[in-house]
Amino acid sequence: MGVFNPTVAIRTQWILANKVILKDNFHNPPRNIAGVDVAYIGEYGLGAAVLLDYEGLHTIDEKAALIKVDIPYIPTFLAFRELPPIIKALKRLRTKPDIIMVDAHGRMHPRRCGAASHLGVVLNIPTIGVAKSRLIGKETNNGVIIDKGEVIGIKLDRNVYVSIGHRISLETAVKIVSKTKIYKIPEPVRRAHNYAERVKKLIREGTIKIEDLL
DNA sequence: GCGACAG
């Protein structure tokens, strides 16, 4: 594990948080939407990016990428560990996504810079954060998540947290998540997760060589 | 100081 500097990381997050656009800033509805996720194979992080058409939610493209991960998982600093493999996989998609759904929190973060927001600002692409558990904030009876008097996200169903990533309003983010939700986990991130597991299995079986995804 | 803590 390489060294990780929390002080620098915190400073970076505040800077990026201030660049987040909290209103809709993209062609709505989008033509397509991408889902991203990361699986682990030893010292490698396997980034997965799946692109679907927003209309029928059909898979248009799916790409994977491996990269060595030397940063440990530390709550509130997930982006520094998972974004490298995710960005590498995204760059392999044949089409640039209109919007990206990330398997993590966005604004629902102590410094308002969860991995979803971090990714959106760095790539300047609209993003939405979808997590399966809470990181911060308190929930009101109606599913609204609040932190320091600020609405930072919404809780759907049982354990599906939605927050904006970048260039989108919370209202629109919730609408998009709801529209792409067939099962508990919305399709973009669900497919990215399944794809990552599928590739991971092929690697373990030897069908795919690690070098081919580096 | 104590408890919480995305994946």
Next chain:
DNA sequence: ATCTTGTCGC
């Protein structure tokens, strides 16, 4: 996240 098989049920 990961270690791991089958099994019960719609």
